[in-house]
Amino acid sequence: MVSQRLDAPQRNLGAIGWVLLVTVIFGGESLLRFLSGAADLTEHQEQFFRAGHGHAGVMTIAGLLYSTYLGRTALTSRAQYLSWAAYAAGVFMVAGGMFLHAFTGSPGETSAGTTLAMVGGIVIGLSVLFLAWNLVRNPEVQA
Numbered sequence: 001m002v003s004q005r006l007d008a009p010q011r012n013l014g015a016i017g018w019v020l021l022v023t024v025i026f027g028g029e030s031l032l033r034f035l036s037g038a039a040d041l042t043e044h045q046e047q048f049f050r051a052g053h054g055h056a057g058v059m060t061i062a063g064l065l066y067s068t069y070l071g072r073t074a075l076t077s078r079a080q081y082l083s084w085a086a087y088a089a090g091v092f093m094v095a096g097g098m099f100l101h102a103f104t105g106s107p108g109e110t111s112a113g114t115t116l117a118m119v120g121g122i123v124i125g126l127s128v129l130f131l132a133w134n135l136v137r138n139p140e141v142q143a
Contacts, residue, residue: 009080013067017060020088024057044107052098059091059124066131073134087127093120 031053041049066087070080094117101113 007071007077009077009084010067010071013070013081013084014064017064017067020063021057021060024053024060027053027056044105045102048098048102048105048113052095052102055098056091056095059094063087063091066128069131069135073131074138075134083127083130086123086130090120090123090125090127093117093123096120 031049063084067080067084070083073080075083097113097115097117097120099113100116101111105111105113
């Protein structure tokens with residue numbers, strides 16, 4: 001079996017992604033403690049805490065794929081880091097916005113948290129479209 005060596009951006013971004021996944025695991029443990037009676041969460045808080053945690057987990061896993069596919073583009077190392085940073089910022093905004101809304105927002109109303117989550121979704125969407133465009137733009141680059 002032939003092994004391909006990853007370039008520095010994919011190695012570094014992948015390592016960061018795996019560490020971030022561990023933080024999501026600890027967030028799940030916190031959620032479990034809260035739901036087991038360690039804190040009195042309202043239904044609204046529980047709903048948005050779960051949503052923030054779930055989105056963080058899924059988008060962290062997707063971030064590992066994102067960093068891998070960045071290596072299949074002709075982007076410079078710096079551009080790969082900046083692109084991944086934009087994606088990660090969007091993830092933090094979406095999940096953080098849900099957590100913020102859970103504890104400062106009101107049911108059925110928008111808040112700074114819901115606005116932050118929506119902006120984060122736009123940032124993620126743009127960074128994913130940027131990646132897709134760069135994958136199509138340079139099809140001769142192989143992984």
